[in-house]
Amino acid sequence: MLDAICQYDETQPVTYSVFKFQKLPADDIEKYRQTLVCPACAGKAYYRKASKDGKAACFGSRYHQADCAEFKPSAAKTREEQHALEVNQLVVDSDAMIIDFSRAPFLSQRPPLAAKTEAKRGAATLNKPSQANTTAPVKQDDKPARIATQGLEKLLHSLLRGSDLATSELWVYTDDKYRWRAKNLFVNFVDAEPTENGAPRMYWGTISHTDKERLWLNPAETKAVGIPIDKFSRELISGFGLAERRDFEGAGIILFGKCFWNKSKTRKIIQLWGNDPSRIYISKADDSE
Known part of the structure; x- marks a missing residue:
């Protein structure tokens, strides 16, 4: 453009x-x-x-309409559109989905034991209690029959390209304890609001810019939200190839975190859950967008 x-x-x-x-x-x-x-x-x-x-x-x-004159085809866009199609099909074909947080790029550098632990946690998900609109344990006869597994990359790209995920009734498991309706879990930054008791959500959107020290991310969708990254900025920079401030600009992002007000209640803060970088994914912008 x-x-x-x-x-x-x-x-x-x-x-x-x-x-x-x-x-x-x-x-x-x-x-x-x-x-x-x-x-x-x-x-x-x-x-x-x-x-x-x-x-x-x-x-x-990252939000061009499909018929927009500025929407120029590229390998990255084609890939993101394919991800949107795959996730839409998943929503149609599945009764539930497990988010596999171990699929972030930098996790390939983690010790095998860490990756193995993540896989084990995912496999145990359906035998644990659930939250998000129900606090009752998942009964054996309530266990979904068709269960899909998906990583953050495809989920983010599908949301950016307008998939049905964010409005669907699909059960989504975020860890070994809780499940959520997708429509209550996935929240664009512009709709972010502090939740009762700091309950987490999957927040997503795009990055406008970061500060010079790269301690904060500022979403493009709203100036009312800030994302602190000071405790794991090195992991993000090395894991997602964010060598310059420019690399953050226009990047898509999805993270599992909690939203709360700052002390003066002038800005909403979205904090990564447990400051665990495996629960965030950043997709750099294509220069041709």
Whole structure:
């Protein structure tokens, strides 16, 4: 995308070319970047600054409509659309789904014992109590007959590409204790609200930018939410190839965490559950978006 509409002042939206936008003062770029939309379909957009290895600054969007003139086919988009089809089929064909948190890329570097433990936890899921709209244990005769297993990558891509997962009645198991209806579990950042007793959810969306120290992630969907990553930023940087701040910009993200207010109740915080990096997945943006 060479152009994007800035809606910082909703009464007077401004269309910027990427060449003009990148010349704005740094403070203005930080102020405007979370209010950008695609000029063709009004999908939420992002800005990526130029990279150290010579890649040009660009606008992009993970929310283009399928018939949007700015939606350019690429290998990454084709892959994400395939993931959406697979997850939609899973929703139709399955009675329940287990989220396999061991499928994150950096987990391949973990000791075999850790990976084995994750697999064992997943296998034990259906014999444990459930929560999310029911606190009763799962009875043997209530056990779903058709059980699918899926990792965070495909779940994230399917949500970004508009799959039916976030509105479905599918039972989803998040660990060896709890299950949830998918429609109550998957929450886009713009809809995030503090939950009773800090109950976790699967929050998803896109990243607008991170601070210079890479201690916080700022979602593109809303300025009212912040995601602290200071306790596991090194794992994210090495595990997902996030060498520059630019690599965070426009990236898709999904994480299992809890939402709560900051002390002054001016911003909602989404904290990764147990600060466990196996429960987060980041998909870098395609430069052609």
